[in-house]
Amino acid sequence: MERQCQVLIVGGGITGLTTARELLKRGADGILIIDKEKTLGAHASGRNSGVLHAGIYYSPGTNKARFCVEGNTLMKDYCRQRGLNIEESGKVIVAGDEDKLGGIEELKRRADSAGAESRFIDDKELSEIEPYAARNGKALYSPNTAVISPLEILESLKDELIESGKADILFDTSFTGLNGDHTAVTSAGKINFEKFVNAAGSFADKVAGHFGVGEQYKVLPFKGTYKKLSPGASHLVSSNIYPVPDLRNPFLGVHFTRGADGSVYLGPTAIPALGREEYGFLDDLSKETLSILFRDSVLFFTNDAFRTAAVSEIKKYTGGNLYKEARKLIPELKENDLIDSPKAGIRPQLVDWSSRELVMDFVVLTEADSIHILNAISPAFTCSMAFAKYTVDKLIG
Ligand SMILES: Cc1cc2nc3c(=O)[nH]c(=O)nc-3n(C[C@H](O)[C@H](O)[C@H](O)COP(=O)(O)OP(=O)(O)OC[C@H]3O[C@@H](n4cnc5c(N)ncnc54)[C@H](O)[C@@H]3O)c2cc1C
Numbered sequence: 427m428e429r430q431c432q433v434l435i436v437g438g439g440i441t442g443l444t445t446a447r448e449l450l451k452r453g454a455d456g457i458l459i460i461d462k463e464k465t466l467g468a469h470a471s472g473r474n475s476g477v478l479h480a481g482i483y484y485s486p487g488t489n490k491a492r493f494c495v496e497g498n499t500l501m502k503d504y505c506r507q508r509g510l511n512i513e514e515s516g517k518v519i520v521a522g523d524e525d526k527l528g529g530i531e532e533l534k535r536r537a538d539s540a541g542a543e544s545r546f547i548d549d550k551e552l553s554e555i556e557p558y559a560a561r562n563g564k565a566l567y568s569p570n571t572a573v574i575s576p577l578e579i580l581e582s583l584k585d586e587l588i589e590s591g592k593a594d595i596l597f598d599t600s601f602t603g604l605n606g607d608h609t610a611v612t613s614a615g616k617i618n619f620e621k622f623v624n625a626a627g628s629f630a631d632k633v634a635g636h637f638g639v640g641e642q643y644k645v646l647p648f649k650g651t652y653k654k655l656s657p658g659a660s661h662l663v664s665s666n667i668y669p670v671p672d673l674r675n676p677f678l679g680v681h682f683t684r685g686a687d688g689s690v691y692l693g694p695t696a697i698p699a700l701g702r703e704e705y706g707f708l709d710d711l712s713k714e715t716l717s718i719l720f721r722d723s724v725l726f727f728t729n730d731a732f733r734t735a736a737v738s739e740i741k742k743y744t745g746g747n748l749y750k751e752a753r754k755l756i757p758e759l760k761e762n763d764l765i766d767s768p769k770a771g772i773r774p775q776l777v778d779w780s781s782r783e784l785v786m787d788f789v790v791l792t793e794a795d796s797i798h799i800l801n802a803i804s805p806a807f808t809c810s811m812a813f814a815k816y817t818v819d820k821l822i823g
Contacts, residue, residue: 510578
C-alpha cells in the first residue's frame, strides 16, 4: 500500500528535524521524515565539533551570516528549555603567527556586520580566560560561542516530533527516485506527498538530481579527523581556542574544543576524502571514488584557491605537522599530550562545476512543491533553527 503524507522530508539530520519542527509550529500535520540509516546522527549532524558558533566568520550578505546569530540564540534557548547539556564557555581566536593579526581585524569587521558580539582582548585578559593560549598582543574573544551535545539535541527533537502525533520518522528507508511529480520511490515502498524537503546532507545533490534541480553542482568530500588531549593535559584548555582561518577557504582550521563531557578535542582536519562516507581509511570506496578523484584533479589544476587549500590542509595535518599547528595555539603542548580519537566526520563540500568554484554558502533551490537544501556545511548545525524558518517560508509561502 502506498503511504500518504503532507510533507515528506528526506534526511533526519539536524536540517530535516528542525525543518519538521518548524512545520509543526506552523500547524502542519502529516509530516514524514525518512532516513536511510538505522539510527540518528550517523552522519554530519552526529559527527561534528558540537560548537554553537557565534556568527563571526561569515561574509556579509551570506545565508551563513544571516542565520548564525539567530540560530545560536534559538538553539541555546532550546537546550535550556529542554534541560540539555550546554557549555556557555565562549571562545578565543588567537593569531599563532604575527602575520595573522590582520586576519583578526577582518574577523572583527565580519562579526560587527553580522551583529555578532565580539571584542579584542589583550594578553592579560587572554591569560585570564585561557592561561595556556598563545599570546601575540591581540586576540578576539567571542562570549556567545557555546558547546552542546549534538546527539542529545537530535534525540530531543525526534522525541518532540513523535510526541506531537503529527510527525513520524522512518529509519532504514532510502529515497531512490520519483514516480511522477508527487510520489517518492523509497526502499520501503512508494510515498505520496504534497510538499517535499530535501535535507539529505551529503547526498542532497543526488536527491535534487531526481527533480532536475542543481545539476551544475557536484560534491567533493573532505574528511575531518580529531585528536584528543590526554586527561593529564586537558587543563591546557578551559573553553575553546581557535586559530585565525584562511578566509578564502571554507574551513576554520583545527581548534581546541572542550566538550560538554569535559573531553578536549583537537580538530577537525580537512583532507580530501575518497567517499561521501569514508570515515575510516579507504572504507567507502565505491563507483564514485574515481569520479571524486577526477573532480579533485580537475579542481587542483583549474582553481588556485582549491589547490592552495588542498595542499596546505594536507601539509598541515599529516605526519607531525598537526602537532606543530596545535602548538601555534598552545605553545606548552607536548607531542604525547595528543592521543588518537575515533571521531571523524565528512564535509560534503559543494563545487559549482560551471565555474569550478567551491561554494562557500548554503544553497536553497526550489522546484514546484519541493525545496532542496544543498551545501549544509558548517555552521549549519548552529544555524538550523533559524534556517528552518526560512526554508518553511519558502516551502509554504
Ligand atoms: C567534522 C565536522 C565538524 C563540524 N562542526 C560543526 C560545528 O561545530 N558547529 C556547526 O554548527 N556545524 C558543524 N559542522 C557542520 C554540521 O555538522 C552540518 O552542517 C550539519 O550537521 C548538516 O546537517 P544535515 O541534516 O544537513 O546533514 P546530515 O547530518 O548529513 O543528515 C542528512 C541525513 O540524510 C540521510 N540521507 C542521505 N541520503 C538519503 C537518502 N537517499 N534517503 C534517505 N535518507 C538519506 C543521511 O542518512 C543523514 O542522516 C561540522 C561538520 C563536520 C563534518
